[in-house]
Amino acid sequence: MASEFDLIARYFTRSAPAGLLGVGDDCALFPAPAGEQIATSTDLLLEGRHFFPDVDPRSLGHKSLAVNLSDLAAMGARPIGCVLGLALPRLDEPWLAAFADGFHALAAVHGCPLIGGDTTRSAHDLAISVTVFGAVPAELALRRDGARADDDIWVSGELGAADVAYRLLDGQYPADPQRLAATRRALEWPEPQVALGMALRGVARSAIDISDGLLQDLGHILAASRVGAALDYASLPVATALDGMPEDQRLRAILGGGDVYQLCFTAPAARRDEVSRAALAAGARVTRIGRATAQPGLTVLDARGRPMDALPRGYDHFPAA
Amino acid sequence: MASEFDLIARYFTRSAPAGLLGVGDDCALFPAPAGEQIATSTDLLLEGRHFFPDVDPRSLGHKSLAVNLSDLAAMGARPIGCVLGLALPRLDEPWLAAFADGFHALAAVHGCPLIGGDTTRSAHDLAISVTVFGAVPAELALRRDGARADDDIWVSGELGAADVAYRLLDGQYPADPQRLAATRRALEWPEPQVALGMALRGVARSAIDISDGLLQDLGHILAASRVGAALDYASLPVATALDGMPEDQRLRAILGGGDVYQLCFTAPAARRDEVSRAALAAGARVTRIGRATAQPGLTVLDARGRPMDALPRGYDHFPAA
Numbered sequence: 001m002a003s004e005f006d007l008i009a010r011y012f013t014r015s016a017p018a019g020l021l022g023v024g025d026d027c028a029l030f031p032a033p034a035g036e037q038i039a040t041s042t043d044l045l046l047e048g049r050h051f052f053p054d055v056d057p058r059s060l061g062h063k064s065l066a067v068n069l070s071d072l073a074a075m076g077a078r079p080i081g082c083v084l085g086l087a088l089p090r091l092d093e094p095w096l097a098a099f100a101d102g103f104h105a106l107a108a109v110h111g112c113p114l115i116g117g118d119t120t121r122s123a124h125d126l127a128i129s130v131t132v133f134g135a136v137p138a139e140l141a142l143r144r145d146g147a148r149a150d151d152d153i154w155v156s157g158e159l160g161a162a163d164v165a166y167r168l169l170d171g172q173y174p175a176d177p178q179r180l181a182a183t184r185r186a187l188e189w190p191e192p193q194v195a196l197g198m199a200l201r202g203v204a205r206s207a208i209d210i211s212d213g214l215l216q217d218l219g220h221i222l223a224a225s226r227v228g229a230a231l232d233y234a235s236l237p238v239a240t241a242l243d244g245m246p247e248d249q250r251l252r253a254i255l256g257g258g259d260v261y262q263l264c265f266t267a268p269a270a271r272r273d274e275v276s277r278a279a280l281a282a283g284a285r286v287t288r289i290g291r292a293t294a295q296p297g298l299t300v301l302d303a304r305g306r307p308m309d310a311l312p313r314g315y316d317h318f319p320a321a
Numbered sequence: 322m323a324s325e326f327d328l329i330a331r332y333f334t335r336s337a338p339a340g341l342l343g344v345g346d347d348c349a350l351f352p353a354p355a356g357e358q359i360a361t362s363t364d365l366l367l368e369g370r371h372f373f374p375d376v377d378p379r380s381l382g383h384k385s386l387a388v389n390l391s392d393l394a395a396m397g398a399r400p401i402g403c404v405l406g407l408a409l410p411r412l413d414e415p416w417l418a419a420f421a422d423g424f425h426a427l428a429a430v431h432g433c434p435l436i437g438g439d440t441t442r443s444a445h446d447l448a449i450s451v452t453v454f455g456a457v458p459a460e461l462a463l464r465r466d467g468a469r470a471d472d473d474i475w476v477s478g479e480l481g482a483a484d485v486a487y488r489l490l491d492g493q494y495p496a497d498p499q500r501l502a503a504t505r506r507a508l509e510w511p512e513p514q515v516a517l518g519m520a521l522r523g524v525a526r527s528a529i530d531i532s533d534g535l536l537q538d539l540g541h542i543l544a545a546s547r548v549g550a551a552l553d554y555a556s557l558p559v560a561t562a563l564d565g566m567p568e569d570q571r572l573r574a575i576l577g578g579g580d581v582y583q584l585c586f587t588a589p590a591a592r593r594d595e596v597s598r599a600a601l602a603a604g605a606r607v608t609r610i611g612r613a614t615a616q617p618g619l620t621v622l623d624a625r626g627r628p629m630d631a632l633p634r635g636y637d638h639f640p641a642a
Contacts, residue, residue, distance in 0.1 A: 025465050025545075026395035026530060027360035032353035032456065039348035042437060042452055044406030048444040074347035085365030085450050116363060123369040125443065129406050129450030131363055135353065144346050209347060224346075 011100040012084065012117050028116035030081055033135040038080075040133050041071035047126040052169060057095045059188035060128075061102030066190045067211065068132040069110055070261040073197035074209040076142040077134030079112035085129035087122035110194050142200060142207035142265065147225035149294035151205055151266035154275060156193050156284050159214060160250065161186035161239035163257025173249070182241035190261035196286075199278035200265060207265035213256040215311060218264050219298055225266075228297045231290035233308060255300065256312030266292055332421040333405065333438050349437035351402055354456040359401075361454050362392035368447040373490060378416045380509035381449075382423030387511045388532065389453040390431055391582040394518035395530040397463040398455030400433035406450035408443035431515050463521060463528035463586065468546035470615035472526055472587035475596060477514050477605050480535060481571065482507035482560035484578025494570070503562035511582035517607075520599035521586060528586035534577040536632060539585050540619055546587075549618045552611035554629060576621065577633030587613055 032038070045067075047053050051060055065082060072079055084103070088096075107113055112132060165183035167173045193209070200207065206225055210217045214236075222229055242250050267275050272288070279286040290301075300308045353359070366388075368374050372381055386403060393400055405424070409417075428434055433453060486504035488494045514530070521528065527546055531538045535557075543550055563571050588596050593609070600607040611622075621629045 026392040026528075027362045027398060027455070029358040029360050029396070029457070029459070029462055031459070032355070032357050032359050034353070034355060036353050037350040038353050038359060038454070039350050040404060040437060040452075040454065041348045042404040042406050042450065043439050044408050044441055044448060044450050046408050046441065046443050046448065049408075049442060071347040075350070077348060083361060083363040083452060085363050087365050087367050087370075087448065116361060118364050120365055120367065121370060122367050122446065122448075124445040125448075127365060127367065127408065127443075127446075127448045127450075129363065129365050129448075129452075131361075131404060131450075131452040133359070133361065133454075134348070136350070138350070138352070141350055207347075 011096050012114060012119070028081070028083060030115060030133070035137065036135040037138045037141060038133055039072055039075045039077035039136050039141065040131060041068050042129065042131040043067050045128040056188065057098040058102035061099040062106045062189055064128045064130050065103050065106050065112070065132070066192045066261060068130045069106070069112060069192035069194055070190070070209040070211070072132055072134040073193045074142060074207045074263055075134070075136055076140060076197045076201040076207070077136040078198060079110045079194060080133045080135055081113050081115040082107065082130055082132040083116040084114055085118045087120050087127040089122050089124060089126060110192070136201070140201040142197065142204050144206055144208055144221050145224035146206040147221050147227050147266040147292050148205060149227050149292050150269065151292040152269050152272065152288050153218070153229055153231065153264070153266050153290045153292060154286050155210070155214065155237065155262060155264050155289050156196055156279070156286050157260070157262035158237045158239040159260060160242045160253035160257055162190070162259035163253035164242060164245070164249070166259065179241060183239065186239065187259055190259065192261055193263045193282070193284055195282035196263060196279060196284040199282040200275070203271055203274045203278050204265040204267045207263055210258070210260035210262050210264055212258045213312070214260070214264060215255050215298060221264070221266065222296070222298060225292070226296070228293040228295045229290055229299070230293055231300045233300050234303045235287065235289050237285070237287040252312045332417050333435060333440070349402070349404060351436065351454070356458065357456040358459045358462060359454055360393055360396045360398035360457050360462065361452060362389050363450065363452040364388050366449040377509065378419040379423035382420040383427045383510055385449045385451050386424050386427050386433070386453070387513045387582060389451045390427070390433060390513035390515055391511070391530040391532070393453055393455040394514045395463060395528045395584055396455070396457055397461060397518045397522040397528070398457040399519060400431045400515060401454045401456055402434050402436040403428065403451055403453040404437040405435055406439045408441050408448040410443050410445060410447060431513070457522070461522040463518065463525055465527055465529055465542050466545035467527035468542050468548050468587040468613050469526060470548050470613050471590065472613040473590050473593065473609050474539070474550055474552065474585070474587050474611045474613060475607050476531070476535065476558060476583060476585050476610050477517055477600070477607050478581070478583035479558045479560040480581060481563045481574035481578055483511070483580040484574035485563060485566070485570070487580065500562060504560065507560065508580055511580065513582055514584045514603070514605055516603035517584060517600060517605040520603040521596070524592055524595045524599050525586040525588045528584055531579070531581035531583050531585055533579045534633070535581070535585060536576050536619060542585070542587065543617070543619060546613070547617070549614040549616045550611055550620070551614055552621045554621050555624045556608065556610050558606070558608040573633045
């Protein structure tokens, strides 16, 4: 059995890129990008809460980093590097090797090397903490508080698949191997929209990534920006894997489903072409789904333009009693 | 019962200092310090492994940040800010308020505001992840690989008390309320040597903070610097709270005891006065405990100059079988 230090060395030490001091000192060091701001985000993921105990470790390594890169994307920040904390209930080397592979592969795609970490043993649950660092010029950072009335509201990618996969795996929906096969990738291999976020610098006025559900996350933009919104339900980009599902399940997945890791953003109507060009450059699909309103509140309009009621809430780790 | 967002707002949102975008966006933002490097360190602390379930939450908040500030200290970095991940098995507001108080109080002392975080529910154990950021000019960063043969080896503060407190609380030693009272503060309220680390820029050649035990942590300097060391046991600064303890327990606490969060560093013999002045300026006590050697290996010499054997090992989360 390997010691802690062997373990760290074997799976989590990569040659740090030039200018970065990686795993192996008290701190990791990286150069401060001149004239930019450092953007940072942290997530703490726990077995049984954020992932199933039997999840493919390679996808877990990928997703642990992806959810943090998605936060950089939502600020328009360029990834610099990341640190990883890992608490393991046992030392399972094939599991670790696969986890590390999934993590490092996504890190390489986005130029976000692992530069530091902490490995320890846990009493019960696997716990994973990831903190990412990026850089963005202060005046170009996409924030939650920049939306204005009459801005277009946009979303990238598609909605709904991750929620359906989660509920199938969790046993909330009857087993449906075909639908699970069509939705599972969205849940386990989310693709953080880093290139899109950077392309939207100076174009979008506000942005957020959808982790807790479209309505809830858009709600954060609206609250921070002191505006309201009207969404057109029929315009929402829905994963085709949801075709034929009961309407209440679709509604819940599309409006309330978390784990999407696409961007929801606003931009002036005069910038529609620029938004389209940014998406094209980033290889992303974007869809205009509504507009911001001076009147507070979030309304979803049905195909006949009437406000829908009984909208699903997003995920809250500590729901109100 | 409060929702997750209420909770974050109530205990973990402070007014971010000017120039920093704090809790409440996808990422926290802070200005990149011109011409410096960013130093970062992360720790993942778990109930039952790193602290006792009944620990005073105020001291736990303090210590969660202190262990990370200690890593900045060991690099000579100036704190900028930190992010916190918190996984709670239940929502206990008085506990949270005390934890937040302990955390924020130490953050204020060191100018290291909480600028982002993630709060979630855990299935079993409380888990705490902290990542700190600091700044240091690249050429002045204190690293592990800078020691040279004939450097003096120094340690700050005192050794041994935290280990004794831990073993008393863990029931490894018979109950001894008086000794526990005299040692407990060292375990629960460690004081990261941030000012000393900064004062040692350009003076010390290498540094590390003592988290796993003097011999083990000094061993990391020796391995990275490809030198050996000879320590004088009689010169080690030992907490008076260890007076009268059995010698084997003292030895284990002094040489192998973790949770010290003092600095071990090396400096050329020609710089003894500068080391003393740096310590004076930082309000720290430093003690010269030996010297680095060209010959590899770590030797501890007894009062008669003879190598001691049966030295204690430090803490390893995954000990070799």
